[in-house]
Amino acid sequence: MKLIDGFDSNYRYILVAARRARQLQGGAPPVIDTHSRKPCRIAQDEIKAGKVKWVIPEVPASAAEVAGELLDQAMGES
Numbered sequence: 001m002k003l004i005d006g007f008d009s010n011y012r013y014i015l016v017a018a019r020r021a022r023q024l025q026g027g028a029p030p031v032i033d034t035h036s037r038k039p040c041r042i043a044q045d046e047i048k049a050g051k052v053k054w055v056i057p058e059v060p061a062s063a064a065e066v067a068g069e070l071l072d073q074a075m076g077e078s
Helices: 010-025 039-048 063-074
Strands: none
Touching: 010 039
């Protein structure tokens, strides 16, 4: 299956579309004009139109990495 433009994986596309569909089911208004009434199709159309923005969150550092950085700062090392 071909990757959707702007996505690094088809899995991420499905996650974004599903989250947007849940918002639509919860009462959020569609941001595009569409003939569809199905939240999943509306979400896909919104993504295709470039109206849905998404961000990949940064992975938090492990506790060991944070502790090591704090120790380095306390010891005056950078």
